[in-house]
Amino acid sequence: MGYVILDFQDEIIDKTKKVLDISEDMIEIEVPSEERGDYALPCYSLARVLKKDPKKIAEELSTKIEMDFGTVESSGPYVNFKIDGSHLARETILSCLEKEESFGELSPKSEKIIVEHTSANPNGPLHVGRARNPIIGDTLARMYEKSGYEVEKQYYVNDIGRQIAILVWGTLNLDEKDLPTAERKKADHNLVRYYQMANKLLEEDESIEEDIQEIIRSMEKGDEDILQHFKNTAQKIMKGIAKSLERLEINLDSYKTESSLIVDGSVEEVIKKVSELKNSGEEDGALYYEKEDNKTFVARKNGTSLYPARDIAYHIWKAERADHLLNVLGEDHKLHGEFVQSVLKDLDVSPIPHIVFHSFVTFEGQEMSTRKGTYVTLDNFMDTAHEKAKEEIKKRKEVSTDELDSISEKIGMGAVRYNIIKVQPQKPIDFVWDDALDFEGNSAPFLQYSHTRANSILRKWGDNRLDIGSSDLQDFEDGEITLMKRISEFPRELRDAVENNSPHTMAKYAHKLAAEFNQFYRDYPVLHSEEKKIKRIAIVKSFKFAMGSVLQTLGIQKPKKM
């Protein structure tokens, strides 16, 4: 079963094509403002090609095209198409009731995509700035899943680089009693103190740098003890990071370590292959790849590998395991991203990753830095979100302690995700404590609240089976149609959001959908609506499933009450 909204669009294209005898790619359909219809076809570009007055074309189309379930009208140089409201409402209700929370899912693609996100260096706990990456990545992954892809969510663990070497040096040379107290017991919070102190000492004492280079050298030469130390340290921190992410419903499917690429020799192989490319060169014994006057070094003169080489090896490894690759990276990696794409192309590797870049989150105007310790940890932010949600609930409801805790967790974490995902990735975000957690207006609780209201109606109605008779789904009123129309748009919104890799548009849609239900809720009594009851229950149920599906796509939980 398809979706009315998508079928209707296909029908327009098909019929326009036939009437004008033109090819499909000449037809550009847009979504106009509500009053005009569901789709509009501006005829300006067609006018140029067909050498006709756009108004005439619009008129011709409006008289010659007849939609199966809808109207066609010309309005100046535009043709407006409107789906029959009752048809749309009925079909969408049936679709929701059948698919339940998988409403919106698109046909299976039998293609696999690896979504790489977060991949933060395991040198300390995630901070709010770093949290933007996993939230974007996980939302994209969920969007791809719902649109029929097989998705693997992967974290690339840099367990061997210089940053980790500094941390390793710290754990080998520093005494716990010289460090400040850890904020929490988690390993990431505990170990970051060594990293920060080591960095501080490194600035003051150059001889430490030699120690660190020596550590890197022996590790890459295959010193088992040191390698184990690297891996263990990284792993401990990774556990802490994963734990933080879990609270946000972010679960990775796999972790690929950089060390594994050194150990299996693939990095060495990459260095050899790159050296054979015409864009490569040597400077002072060090190997580089050059593109548009930008030299990227891939190996040091002492032969050890650099991050770019290892990342190429990683992408080759990934390319063998998926049909599509998607990376989420901070904007500081833009040049690196282009480098990776360019080298992979030169090496004839496919697929080449598509990269979504996001700009940074500042903290009240200041840079967030793990090294300098100027940041709000994600863990603290989540705790604050939880507490704030708790306060809000207490203000308006009596609930048991257990419930209170689980509800405020769902609301708080939803707010964290939503407030970050609703802004387009390339736009900078300045984190200000007072505004960071909105619980009103365009916020996660707003979405959850609408879902809860629907739930509440259904609960009061009882777990009765919904027996829809042939006469129930008709005589739809305006507000009912408006809501169902909004619901019906989900598959289209999802399709477009995936096509553009723009998770924030999903958030935008979620807000529109919730707002529509809140209006319906005000204007149309459900439980006291006599003969319209079955129809309205069906509408509320449809909304509950659709909203549930949208929230699932955004990784936001659904409290039963709030």
Add this chain to the structure above:
RNA sequence: GGGCGUGUGGCCUAGUCUGGAUAUGGCGACAGCCUCCUAAGCUGUAGAACGGGGGUUCGAAUCCCCCUACGCCCGCCA
């Protein structure tokens, strides 16, 4: 110096790729709505010619050029 990105009502934000019909929504402000399914809700009012300037076009927030502010990058760090 070069490259990439961002600049939309007092504040935040959609739309920019794929140029079109009155520029999206929220916060805040003001005025209203709980004898009726949870007011974390709803309704209304005021408020932006889209950083500045030029250009292309029948038509520009959207495309091109110049300028400007801010962020990021240009390392044998990652």
